[in-house]
Amino acid sequence: MSRFADRIAGSDFLVTAEMRLGDSPSPEPILRQADLLAPHVDAVNVPDCTGANPHVSGLAAAALLVRSGVEPILHVACRDRNRIALQADLLGAAALGIENLFLVTGDDVTAGDHPEARRVFDLDSIQALAVAARLRDEGCLMSGRTLEDRPEFLLGAACNPFAPPFEGRVARLAKKLAAGARFIQTQYCFDVPRLEGFMAVVREAGLHERLAILVGVGPLRSPAAAEFLDRRVPGVQVPRQIVDRLRGVAESRQQEEGVRICLEIIDRVRCVEGVRGIHLMAHRQEHLVAEILERAGLRRAASAPGAAVG
Amino acid sequence: MTTRSWLRDRPRLLERAYDATLRLARAARPLGIRLGRPRVDALLRPLERTTKGWAFGCRMCGQCVLHATGMTCPMTCPKNLRNGPCGGVRPDGACEVDASTPCIWVQAWERAARMPRHGIGIHELQPPLDRRREGSASWTDELLGGADRTTAAR
Numbered sequence: 001m002s003r004f005a006d007r008i009a010g011s012d013f014l015v016t017a018e019m020r021l022g023d024s025p026s027p028e029p030i031l032r033q034a035d036l037l038a039p040h041v042d043a044v045n046v047p048d049c050t051g052a053n054p055h056v057s058g059l060a061a062a063a064l065l066v067r068s069g070v071e072p073i074l075h076v077a078c079r080d081r082n083r084i085a086l087q088a089d090l091l092g093a094a095a096l097g098i099e100n101l102f103l104v105t106g107d108d109v110t111a112g113d114h115p116e117a118r119r120v121f122d123l124d125s126i127q128a129l130a131v132a133a134r135l136r137d138e139g140c141l142m143s144g145r146t147l148e149d150r151p152e153f154l155l156g157a158a159c160n161p162f163a164p165p166f167e168g169r170v171a172r173l174a175k176k177l178a179a180g181a182r183f184i185q186t187q188y189c190f191d192v193p194r195l196e197g198f199m200a201v202v203r204e205a206g207l208h209e210r211l212a213i214l215v216g217v218g219p220l221r222s223p224a225a226a227e228f229l230d231r232r233v234p235g236v237q238v239p240r241q242i243v244d245r246l247r248g249v250a251e252s253r254q255q256e257e258g259v260r261i262c263l264e265i266i267d268r269v270r271c272v273e274g275v276r277g278i279h280l281m282a283h284r285q286e287h288l289v290a291e292i293l294e295r296a297g298l299r300r301a302a303s304a305p306g307a308a309v310g
Numbered sequence: 311m312t313t314r315s316w317l318r319d320r321p322r323l324l325e326r327a328y329d330a331t332l333r334l335a336r337a338a339r340p341l342g343i344r345l346g347r348p349r350v351d352a353l354l355r356p357l358e359r360t361t362k363g364w365a366f367g368c369r370m371c372g373q374c375v376l377h378a379t380g381m382t383c384p385m386t387c388p389k390n391l392r393n394g395p396c397g398g399v400r401p402d403g404a405c406e407v408d409a410s411t412p413c414i415w416v417q418a419w420e421r422a423a424r425m426p427r428h429g430i431g432i433h434e435l436q437p438p439l440d441r442r443r444e445g446s447a448s449w450t451d452e453l454l455g456g457a458d459r460t461t462a463a464r
Contacts, residue, residue, distance in 0.1 A: 079389075083438065105389060105391065105396045105397075107398060107406075108388060108389060108398065108406055108407045110407055111398075111406075119388070119389065121389045121390050121391070122438070122439075122441075123438050124389070124390075124391045124392055124393050124394070125393075125396075126393040126435060126436075127392070127393065127435075127436075127437065127438045130435065131438075142438070158397055159397070160397030160398075160399075163395075163397055163398070163399040163400075163401070164395075164399050164401070164402075164403045164413070164416050165395065165399070165403070165413075165415070165416045165419040165420065167419060167423070168395065168415070168416075168419035168432075171419075171432070171433055172393070172394075172395070174433070175393055175433070175435055178435060179435060187397055234397070234398035234406045235396075235397040235398045235399065235406070237401055
């Protein structure tokens with residue numbers, strides 16, 4: 001069982017952070033980021049071609065993390081692989097010691113810099129979860145062919161409480177639980193009242209007792225970055241007031257204002273009943289993760305489970 | 311409003327039409343068995359393609375689940391999601407991929423809520439598609455009895 005699975009089984013407030021995979025074909029930038037994030041969080045998310053832009057393969061990056069003692073959560077998107085490639089990658093991940101999987105449908109190819117690409121979507125995220133759960137629980141592939149050993153997966157899924165149809169979002173969460181998800185990381189939360197409404201329905205259905213729900217948060221570095229997120233990143237909405245607030249301060253202080261907004265949201269999110277943790281997405285501001293968690297009072301002890309060794 | 315968009319937004323009516331089709335298929339089963347699968351499929355394929363193509367934008371996936379998806383065809387979703395919607399839906403309910411069209415899963419959830427008999431089906435886990443059946447008629451399976459399309463993804 002992964003350390004992150006142990007942490008979920010416990011009762012502490014959980015913190016994960018997302019790393020950024022860039023365009024360098026060398027391991028150093030990946031390991032540098034892991035060093036920035038890992039000592040302060042329970043696990044590090046390794047994205048899969050974010051926004052449909054090709055970057056270093058998540059599988060390769062996650063394997064580098066495992067080798068340096070950092071526990072990854074590997075994103076696996078349905079956009080780029082059919083069921084053959086998907087199952088092969090899941091088994092490959094297990095062979096490399098990657099046990100935490102985050103199965104998503106994936107942003108459409110039109111979101112990225114290769115909009116002319118063929119979209120695959122052979123399976124959707126819920127079907128992919130069920131496939132991974134079957135590999136683990138029944139030790140067999142979709143075809144029924146038996147594996148020699150069963151992988152030990154902890155399965156996670158995404159949720160966007162901030163996008164319509166709002167009534168369907170909790171029902172879909174229940175589908176993900178039924179398909180095998182045990183933790184959820186949400187899209188960026190800038191609308192806390194919307195999250196509160198969502199969590200009220202989640203609690204009514206008792207889903208928070210069976211799913212560790214981590215709410216996505218992150219600092220905005222400038223009004224331009226906020227607008228980019230709002231307009232160009234599928235499923236993210238940044239309220240006008242937040243963009244205006246960033247614009248209202250001098251340029252030299254905008255980054256600090258973004259951190260303050262993030263801290264305010266973290267404070268409010270922590271008070272929402274049923275929220276098990278936060279998922280920090282500090283895109284291009286990974287160096288601020290330690291400071292944000294320190295100021296939020298979420299600093300890990302020196303011997304944190306996610307800490308890098310060696 | 312076109313006849314088509316009027317019809318698409320009548321999930322209760324379509325649900326009744328679906329039930330009627332099922333009854334008809336059951337009644338015609340002995341005849342279908344006598345004709346054999348190839349002939350039934352050749353007969354029903356163009357019929358299904360034309361009518362459901364017009365009414366729902368049917369892509370002939372060959373594994374129709376319309377009654378479990380608010381009488382809204384999931385294959386018209388650019389990501390072909392059978393268990394939608396994805397997280398990319400725009401604030402106004404438009405599709406992530408094409409901002410000029412509504413997300414079909416927003417419509418599906420809204421319509422399923424208006425379907426007293428099959429509306430609950432939207433909560434079922436839809437299994438992965440069998441891509442070999444693309445282009446074949448779902449109606450052939452309704453008539454002759456085919457693979458169970460409503461079981462979960464395992």
